[in-house]
Amino acid sequence: MLFSGILTQLGINQGPVALTGHLHPDYDSAASCLLMRHFLHRLGIDAQICLYGQMDVHGAALLEKYGWNPASLFSPLPEDALLILCDCHTTKLPGRVIACADHHPTMEVPHIPVYQNRPASSAGRVIYEAAVAHGLAPDRQADFLALSSIYMDTLSCSSSKFQERDKPWIREIAARRNFDLPALQREGLCLTDLSQSLEKLCQNGFRDYTFGKYRVASSYLQMEADAPSLVQDLLRRCAAACETQGYDIWIFLCYIPLKKTTDVYRYDRYIKKWTREHHAALLSRGNNVIPTLERSLLE
């Protein structure tokens, strides 16, 4: 039992309680620390949230939108802290780890006195269910954090991480609290706001790179469904930007998270042509697409 275990540990060990997530925390890390802090507070325990690394931009924006200040979750770790890991089961932080609540089960179980690590849609959901089992009644905020952590961690309930048994709970809690599920659905998919001007859209997520003598630019869209005419408009604009800004290559990525597809469009300034590659997977720009291009250019 997560919370009774934590209470036991706090009876044995002395020190300030610190909650943390994985390096470069995502929304679920932040939400699960907020949930843990909330429920511990109910049990009369004060805890500080000490996330570390760079928080992902979309997750931080969502927290802010719903009233939390992401920067305030990065308190420096107090000395002699008793650590509770949320959304992870190892940490780079010093201190004594007394508990973990995670959803990344592993063959190699670390030595943590209170170890709760099981398949779940989000770590927030693990903590929430443990609190309910401990007899704590979640308030509206806790319901929201648990629900939103599921949407944000599972591409809006579409990734393999999503647990089907959460569906009835999601429906019930959304109806009871009047949460806007379509809005969470959009947030979870990290969809690009397509109401922006074409000029802005063709620069969405812009990055540029220099590989040897080549200058490369890239931008992307994350869409709910195919939008061929919008994409054609944007490709024309990207090509024009490629020419005027003096890039050799422009990579334009169209992700459809729900269909798990990626279209990689590549414009070459010297042949003035686009090529398209379709992938039945969500490719990572930073880990797949650009490194592959870099290798091909430098060969």
Ligand SMILES: [Mn+2]
């Ligand atoms: Mn997670």
